[in-house]
Amino acid sequence: MGRGAAVTAGRRTAPGGDDAFHRAWRAGLTTEQVLDEIWELRAGDHDYADGTVFNSICSEPLDPARQVFAEHLAANMGDHRIFPSLPRATALVTRMLGDLLGAPDAGGVPTSGATEANLLAVLAAVRRHTGSGRPRVLLARNAHFSFEKIVALLPVEPVWVPLDDRYRAEPAAYRRALATRPALAVLTTGTSECGAVDAVDTLAPYAASHGVPVHIDGATGGFLVPFARELGHPLPGTGLTTEGVVSVSVDPHKYGGAPIPSGHLLVRDPAWLAPLRSASHYRGAADHFGLLGTRSGAALLATYAVLRRQGRAGYRADAAEVFRLRDRTLELLARAGLRSAFPPELMVVGVACPDPEAVQAEMERRGFIVSVSRRFGFVRLVVHLHQTERQLARLVDELADAVREVAP
Incomplete structure (x- = not known):
């Protein structure tokens, strides 16, 4: 797709000019x-397939998800009497995602994404809290910024834990913080900033020994971490089989091939969802467990379609390809004389350079979308299945030139 849509006074101009736009609006x-x-509005957009997008954890949905999404837009998640297919699809998607994470009998709630799923997990803990004062939520400094929204919205007190030198929750500090008896402890398997995987396998059981339930933000790593060990990458698990883990958020629209918006909250024990129940005012209408009411069921049905098409075997093959492309990226960076900011665990590769923001600006001038971690100060590259080895090689060549271009 071409780039360069007109921008005037900090905003995009209306197609055909403001006067023509308003005339057309009145007449249709x-x-x-x-x-x-x-198409005119999208003239400045990038295409995942064109070899310029290296910052996105999302990608194009797979077939048949695209077709199913387009054909079922009118299916309403808020009315199960008209669309009884949707609770059935919910149960089946929950079963497949639960199986991916080791618990096919898990309970689940479809969401718009992990921000909503994480909020529901914290809300359930808040409503289960029986102590005095505001319930505490234990968060490492690598937690997704959705949790900053959540602690601003809900009556909770965040307890922040520092990170180790690989941007994971620092285990000793995390254990000490559990002594504050939080209502919920949060760990991340695949931070969006660094792809870091917290030590779920040791920290969650330790939390359980203190009576603290653990929620896993598995939005980024949910379709990668389950296969890591069998592919030769010794990472902690992200699943519901780990002692102490009561819930996991997972995003099929990240590495799952589903269309946006497609998220899911999974719980080891379906009873954990009880505090989220909101009764309908209408006889025969289903109670709600998520935040959203009327919304299209197209994403859920498309998620069902792509999960059935891919199967566990398909997702394992995709995970293997992501790890292969990541390792190839590291080889290309080393050959170009560029230094990794940290040893990557999943699909995010950090590049250390003196002025990462200037490098990002130079890369955008060249037509490439990369990002910069504001908190940790490196150029951030996301490896995804829409990239090819040739595109990655071109990216690294341009990146090396950009670093030299902005060097003092």
């Missing part, structure tokens, strides 16, 4: 004219 347009306008 033909479908063909509207579709033309959409």
